[in-house]
Amino acid sequence: MRIGILGTGNVGQALASAWARAGHDVVLGSRRPDDPELLARLGELLASGARVGGPAEAAAHAEVVVNATPGTASVALLRSIGAEVLADRIVLDVGVGFLDDGSLSHPGVSLGEEIQQAFPETRVVKTLCTVDRTVMIAPDSLEGPATVFLSGEDTEAKKVVRGLVRDLGWTDDALLDLGGIATARGQENFALLFIGIAGATGTYEFGVRVVLPAAAGSGLAP
Numbered sequence: 001m002r003i004g005i006l007g008t009g010n011v012g013q014a015l016a017s018a019w020a021r022a023g024h025d026v027v028l029g030s031r032r033p034d035d036p037e038l039l040a041r042l043g044e045l046l047a048s049g050a051r052v053g054g055p056a057e058a059a060a061h062a063e064v065v066v067n068a069t070p071g072t073a074s075v076a077l078l079r080s081i082g083a084e085v086l087a088d089r090i091v092l093d094v095g096v097g098f099l100d101d102g103s104l105s106h107p108g109v110s111l112g113e114e115i116q117q118a119f120p121e122t123r124v125v126k127t128l129c130t131v132d133r134t135v136m137i138a139p140d141s142l143e144g145p146a147t148v149f150l151s152g153e154d155t156e157a158k159k160v161v162r163g164l165v166r167d168l169g170w171t172d173d174a175l176l177d178l179g180g181i182a183t184a185r186g187q188e189n190f191a192l193l194f195i196g197i198a199g200a201t202g203t204y205e206f207g208v209r210v211v212l213p214a215a216a217g218s219g220l221a222p
């Protein structure tokens, strides 16, 4: 699959390397694609077959555009790419917006919804924002299975995203479809609990699992 990843930070690099390894055609979209420092930082990734271009180039290349940028900057960056380019794309949104005081930039709503509202022709799916970038691409590194979540309006887009998440090592029964894009609020607000758990355990590398009553079985089948 052709994937364009906006943002060349922690998450962008992690996802790019995992999906390139899985055989996907990955272009990273950077605001400074020719910066020698960036190119040096991405050296290993670029050697593995991923490429880097501007954000518009990455989006134009992609069937799935991944938002791995700060949530406070994501909509402006997507607007600079343009609604026309994004119209028939899926946007896989991993972003969460934080303000300087550590609070969320989208309280009461969500970045996922803001993106969907700004780009009505684009199919937005929120996922993976409840785990850190290490666990994101190595769910097996945890002691036991964790749950990740999907939020979005379009069933077909969620199916595509589900496949990409599986390519990171997540099993189907680890993926819980929460429903429409409004459910992205829960995923993004989990960031506050995430920070609390990280503080209490001393690590970002953890997962949470939805556990159902025994009588209900696993209940997480697709």
Ligand SMILES: NC(=O)c1ccc[n+]([C@@H]2O[C@H](COP(=O)([O-])OP(=O)(O)OC[C@H]3O[C@@H](n4cnc5c(N)ncnc54)[C@H](OP(=O)(O)O)[C@@H]3O)[C@@H](O)[C@H]2O)c1
Pocket: 006, 007, 008, 009, 010, 011, 012, 029, 030, 031, 032, 067, 068, 069, 070, 071, 073, 077, 094, 095, 096, 097, 128, 129, 130, 131, 132, 133, 134
């Ligand atoms: N870190 C995690 O483990 C984790 C886990 C779950 C969710 N998230 C969310 O995923 C997103 C990316 O996280 P990250 O840790 O990869 O962040 P990061 O290391 O700060 O990287 C973000 C990247 O976004 C690009 N960008 C575009 N517009 C920007 C702007 N106005 N200001 C700053 N950077 C801009 C930059 O790439 P260029 O300079 O190349 O354009 C930058 O490297 C965030 O929304 C975060 O909340 C992170």
